[in-house]
Every structure is written in structure tokens, then in C-alpha cells.
Amino acid sequence: KRPEVSGVMAKADIKPKSTHDAKKWSADIENLYRFQQAGYRDEVEYKQVKQVDTVERWPETGFVKKLQRRDNTFNYFDKQRECKDKEVHKVKVYVY
Amino acid sequence: GFCFFFFLKVRGPPLAGAFKERPTKPTAFRKFYERGDFPIALEHDTKGNKINWKVEIEKLDYHYYLPLFFDGLCEMTFPCEFFARQGIHDMLEHGGNKILPVIPELIIPIKNALSLRNRQVICITLKVLQHLVVSADMVGEALVPYYRQILPVLNIFKNMNVNSGDGIDYSQQKRENIGDLIQETLEIFERYGGETACINIKYMIPTYESC
Numbered sequence: 181k182r183p184e185v186s187g188v189m190a191k192a193d194i195k196p197k198s199t200h201d202a203k204k205w206s207a208d209i210e211n212l213y214r215f216q217q218a219g220y221r222d223e224v225e226y227k228q229v230k231q232v233d234t235v236e237r238w239p240e241t242g243f244v245k246k247l248q249r250r251d252n253t254f255n256y257f258d259k260q261r262e263c264k265d266k267e268v269h270k271v272k273v274y275v276y
Numbered sequence: 277g278f279c280f281f282f283f284l285k286v287r288g289p290p291l292a293g294a295f296k297e298r299p300t301k302p303t304a305f306r307k308f309y310e311r312g313d314f315p316i317a318l319e320h321d322t323k324g325n326k327i328n329w330k331v332e333i334e335k336l337d338y339h340y341y342l343p344l345f346f347d348g349l350c351e352m353t354f355p356c357e358f359f360a361r362q363g364i365h366d367m368l369e370h371g372g373n374k375i376l377p378v379i380p381e382l383i384i385p386i387k388n389a390l391s392l393r394n395r396q397v398i399c400i401t402l403k404v405l406q407h408l409v410v411s412a413d414m415v416g417e418a419l420v421p422y423y424r425q426i427l428p429v430l431n432i433f434k435n436m437n438v439n440s441g442d443g444i445d446y447s448q449q450k451r452e453n454i455g456d457l458i459q460e461t462l463e464i465f466e467r468y469g470g471e472t473a474c475i476n477i478k479y480m481i482p483t484y485e486s487c
Contacts, residue, residue, distance in 0.1 A: 217326055245370075246332075253317045253328035256366045 194224055196274035205261075205268050211244050213263035213271045218247040218255045221274050294432050297393050305348030306356055315341075316359060327362045338374040339381065342367055346385035349401050350392060357400075364404055368411040375412045382408070383422045390429040395454060398433060402457045409468045416468025420476055423465075427480035434458045434481060463487040 202209045212222055220226045223235060226247065236246045238259045247255050263271065308314055315331035345367060348360025368375065389401045405426075409416045419426075433454050462484055466473045474486050 249328060251317070251328070253330050254332055255326045255328060256333060256370050258369055 194228065194276065196221065196224075196276050198275045199272050200275070202268050202271040202273050205263060205265060207242060209268060209271050209273075210261055210263050212273060213267065214244040214247065214255075214257050216271060217257075219249050220247075221272070224274075224276070295393060298391060300350055300352070300392060303347045303350050303356075305344055305360055306351060308344060309348075309356055309359065314344075314359070314363075316363065325358070325362060327359065327366060329366070333367060333370045336367070338367065338371060338378050342371075342375070342378045343381040343385055346382050346404075347388075349385060349389035349397060349404065352394065352396060361400055361404070365407065368404075368407050372412060375408075376414055376418060379415060379418045379422075383425055387425050387429075390426060393429065393432075398429075398454060399457055402430075402454075402461045406461055406464050409464050416465065416473070417470040419465065420469050420473055423476050423480050427477065430458050430462070431481045434483065459484075 202212070215222050215226055218226075220229065226235065227233065229250065230248060235244055237243060238245050241259055243259065243261075244257055245259075246257070249255060315329060315336065317328040317330055342364075345360055345363045348356060348363070351357045351360055386401060386405065389397050392398075409419065435455060462477055462481065466477060466487060469476070477484050478486075
């Protein structure tokens with residue numbers, strides 16, 4: 181099983197080596213779905229682009245709560261799961 | 277005997293029009309939307325169904341914006357309908373304690389939306405009401421005094437369930453069956469409305485059966 185990266189402090193030149201489609205929903209996939217809805221590959225790219233250390237999350241579920249898009253508008257996400265089963269395969273998982 | 281047979285055509289009383297849709301009036305939401313006064317990016321270029329907020333929701337004046345978005349519940353066409361519905365969703369999901377003080381100002385827009393007697397609008401408004409009740413503490417109880425304003429139309433549509441025999445009613449799966457949605461909404465009202473909720477619901481909707 182390939183390792184997946186999450187919550188890593190971004191360096192300026194980190195780029196993924198490969199990508200594959202998600203197969204099954206999980207909390208990590210849910211968060212990836214949210215980053216991709218907001219126009220980013222994943223948390224690594226978000227922190228690189230926005231130059232932030234942390235991402236706002238729901239304390240109860242740990243899911244991403246709020247993201248700022250590249251045009252500086254904001255996307256907000258629900259406390260509970262948003263990524264339906266039929267959308268899981270559209271989520272891309274990046275491997276570093 | 278000499279009988280005259282008068283073949284009288286006996287008609288029933290004229291329709292009162294309880295189910296008839298009312299025409300929509302231009303909403304304040306549409307006026308503001310067309311003026312570009314909303315803190316939302318109007319280009320709908322996201323892949324999903326998200327609104328791009330130009331201003332952080334946490335900084336919004338809920339007394340000003342939440343009733344305006346609720347006013348948009350009367351809208352039936354894209355994109356107004358989408359922005360109103362999704363805007364309400366985001367504001368309720370992230371509003372916290374800013375929601376409760378605004379409840380009195382939401383009643384008239386809710387009543388207006390339900391009064392249109394439009395199936396699509398009623399379904400959306402019911403789902404919004406369900407979200408509203410659970411969005412913050414005490415909201416369910418705060419709604420009880422307003423049942424007399426928002427429940428009467430639901431009384432008319434409550435028994436509107438299709439008799440499809442042993443066929444499949446797909447609207448149930450999609451949560452668009454009005455009769456079921458009304459029952460679901462009333463149950464949530466009762467669950468979150470405190471001790472007096474049930475009796476107040478039954479006063480307005482006598483056929484309601486407690487959960």
C-alpha cells in the first residue's frame with residue numbers, strides 16, 4: 181500500500197510523484213475532496229499556495245471547515261460528510 | 277300520476293383553490309442579486325455546488341443577510357434559486373449563536389415561500405426548516421410561537437401522498453415526497469421544540485401523530 185501524505189509542513193518545491201483515483205471513502209478522502217472542490221490538489225498544495233501552517237477544521241469530526249480559494253473567495257464545508265459514494269472515484273490521491 | 281323528471285345537473289361547490297399555485301412577486305433577494313450587492317462571487321465556475329463567498333461568513337451581519345437569503349426561497353429559477361438555497365445552507369451551518377436572534381425576521385420569508393403552494397419551493401423550504409431547527413441551540417423552541425404562521429399551509433399538503441399501489445415512489449428516495457417531508461419536519465419540530473411543541477403542532481395540524 182502506498183503511503184499517503186497529510187498534515188505535512190509544506191516546502192516550496194514539493195510536487196507529487198504520482199496520482200491515482202480514490203477507491204473507497206475515508207476521512208482522508210473526505211478532506212481531499214474538500215481541497216479539490218476549492219481548487220487545490222490537497223493540503224500540501226493549499227499550505228504552499230496560501231502560505232499558512234494550519235487549516236480550519238471542525239473539532240467534532242476533523243473535516244476541513246473553511247478554505248480560501250486562489251481568487252481569495254471562501255468555500256465553507258459541512259461538519260458531516262459531503263463526499264457521496266458516487267463521487268469518491270473523482271477524488272485524486274497524490275503520492276509524494 | 278303525472279311526473280316530471282327534471283334531469284338536473286348538480287354541481288359541487290366551486291374549487292376554493294387551496295392547492296392552486298400563487299404567482300410569484302419579484303423578491304428582495306433578486307433585486308439585491310441583480311445589483312451585485314451580495315457578498316458572493318456570482319460566477320458559477322466551481323465543479324461542485326459550492327458558493328464562493330467574497331466575505332467570510334463569520335463577519336456577515338446575520339440580521340441583514342439571513343432574512344434576505346430566506347427571501348430567495350421564493351425563487352424557482354437558476355441561479356437565484358441555487359444561491360439562495362446554498363447561501364442559507366452555508367450561513368446556517370456556520371452561524372452558531374448568530375442565528376437565534378434572527379429567528380423572528382425569518383418567519384415572514386418562510387411564510388411567503390410556503391404560501392406560493394409550489395411543490396419545489398415547499399420541499400426546499402421544509403429541508404431548510406429542518407436544518408434551521410438543528411443549526412443552533414434553542415432555535416427549535418424559538419420557533420414554537422410562530423407555528424400558527426408557518427404550519428397552516430403544511431396542513432393542506434400533509435396528506436398529499438401518491439397512491440401508487442405496489443409501484444415504487446422514487447420521490448421518497450430523493451426526499452421530494454411532500455407528505456413524508458412534512459411529517460419528517462414536524463417530528464423534528466417536536467423533538468427540538470421543547471415540552472409545548474407537540475401540543476402546539478397538533479393544534480395547527482390535528483392529524484399529526486407524535487413521534
